[in-house]
Amino acid sequence: MTTYVVGHQNPDTDSICAAIAYANLKQQLGAKAEAIRAGKINAETEFILDKFEVQAPKLVTELAKGDEVILVDHNEKSQAIAGIKEAEVKEIIDHHRIGDIETGNPIYFRNEPVGSTATVVTKLYQENGVEINEQMAGLLLSAILSDTVIFRSPTCTKADKEIANRLAKQLGVDIQKYGKNMFKAGSVVNQLEPKE
Amino acid sequence: MTTYVVGHQNPDTDSICAAIAYANLKQQLGAKAEAIRAGKINAETEFILDKFEVQAPKLVTELAKGDEVILVDHNEKSQAIAGIKEAEVKEIIDHHRIGDIETGNPIYFRNEPVGSTATVVTKLYQENGVEINEQMAGLLLSAILSDTVIFRSPTCTKADKEIANRLAKQLGVDIQKYGKNMFKAGSVVNQLEPKE
Ligand SMILES: [Mn+2]
Ligand SMILES: [Mn+2]
Ligand SMILES: [Mn+2]
Ligand SMILES: [Mn+2]
Numbered sequence: 555m556t557t558y559v560v561g562h563q564n565p566d567t568d569s570i571c572a573a574i575a576y577a578n579l580k581q582q583l584g585a586k587a588e589a590i591r592a593g594k595i596n597a598e599t600e601f602i603l604d605k606f607e608v609q610a611p612k613l614v615t616e617l618a619k620g621d622e623v624i625l626v627d628h629n630e631k632s633q634a635i636a637g638i639k640e641a642e643v644k645e646i647i648d649h650h651r652i653g654d655i656e657t658g659n660p661i662y663f664r665n666e667p668v669g670s671t672a673t674v675v676t677k678l679y680q681e682n683g684v685e686i687n688e689q690m691a692g693l694l695l696s697a698i699l700s701d702t703v704i705f706r707s708p709t710c711t712k713a714d715k716e717i718a719n720r721l722a723k724q725l726g727v728d729i730q731k732y733g734k735n736m737f738k739a740g741s742v743v744n745q746l747e748p749k750e
Numbered sequence: 751m752t753t754y755v756v757g758h759q760n761p762d763t764d765s766i767c768a769a770i771a772y773a774n775l776k777q778q779l780g781a782k783a784e785a786i787r788a789g790k791i792n793a794e795t796e797f798i799l800d801k802f803e804v805q806a807p808k809l810v811t812e813l814a815k816g817d818e819v820i821l822v823d824h825n826e827k828s829q830a831i832a833g834i835k836e837a838e839v840k841e842i843i844d845h846h847r848i849g850d851i852e853t854g855n856p857i858y859f860r861n862e863p864v865g866s867t868a869t870v871v872t873k874l875y876q877e878n879g880v881e882i883n884e885q886m887a888g889l890l891l892s893a894i895l896s897d898t899v900i901f902r903s904p905t906c907t908k909a910d911k912e913i914a915n916r917l918a919k920q921l922g923v924d925i926q927k928y929g930k931n932m933f934k935a936g937s938v939v940n941q942l943e944p945k946e
Contacts, residue, residue, distance in 0.1 A: 650856050651852070651853050652853040652859055654852060656848050657847045658847055659863070660905075661861065665857065667857060668856075681877065709856075
């Protein structure tokens with residue numbers, strides 16, 4: 555059985571990128587895992603997926619009874635994909651307050667008080683000794699910059715900066731320049747402008 | 751403010767040893783942390799503390815409003831020390847099903863589906879690059895052997911065995927022999943026998 559990896563409803567960049575990258579890590583560790591999304595991709599995330607040539611996860615509007623799922627970037631039922639109560643939560647990777655998900659069995663739950671789920675996912679690659687390819691490095695870097703507003707958010711920690719800097723170095727990306735372009739691509743103003 | 755590290759009510763060996771060892775790790779990382787216990791030390795744990803010459807944590811029967819606390823070996827209010835609802839949960843390190851603790855802020859929550867909390871605590875020493883002294887190694891090994899019934903419990907994983915074997919090697923301890931003595935010391939029969 556394939557385990558879905560999914561972020562919250564109305565997914566932001568961290569929810570999409572952390573889901574893709576964590577599914578990739580699980581696959582490399584030998585698991586059958588697939589990133590899905592619970593809603594529409596926003597303009598910022600679309601820009602990132604285009605830039606790093608990664609396909610958007612499949613849209614799944616509701617889980618079926620018994621589906622196995624890994625939650626990323628949230629741990630509250632009210633934020634989760636429809637059908638969550640009938641599904642089996644196998645893992646949670648997050649960076650928010652502890653919410654109301656309960657499980658019948660012990661699971662891997664990794665929540666850290668850092669600026670993005672992508673920061674935690676990057677640590678998990680490292681702890682498992684798995685190399686991060688350029689595509690995944692691009693998504694992880696983008697998600698950290700998105701959630702921390704290029705390190706300006708009060709939730710941003712030393713770990714977020716260190717990890718983002720390392721990913722940027724791997725990619726040869728200028729964080730400030732890339733971050734600005736990313737936010738510009740995602741801004742409402744930009745979305746309201748005609749595309750052609 | 752000192753952060754208390756505490757296991758569940760009616761503490762078993764894992765709750766006591768994981769609390770002591772995790773408080774020790776936090777101290778070495780520069781935090782003000784102190785292991786406490788929510789109840790009586792059992793005979794098995796007493797044997798272990800004697801053997802490795804470690805003092806029992808202070809007994810605290812109820813937390814005060816605003817106390818900062820790290821929960822080990824449980825993550826359910828019903829199992830927690832009295833006063834938990836008025837205290838501030840700062841971290842959770844556990845290996846059980848996900849329970850009903852909610853927090854207002856993001857915290858470090860590390861739950862793994864392994865045989866003992868001590869296994870997770872040992873990983874945290876390693877991830878933080880902190881050496882495990884002989885006393886802590888003794889407590890951690892004992893807690894793994896206690897919770898996994900010397901690797902015989904269905905909850906025992908490869909990680910528990912690997913980590914216990916490494917700790918035993920550091921200590922020069924024969925796992926089967928030591929484990930048997932430990933369980934013998936904790937058995938009810940032994941407790942009912944006159945001590946002299
Ligand atoms: Mn999010
Ligand atoms: Mn996030
Ligand atoms: Mn216990
Ligand atoms: Mn335990």
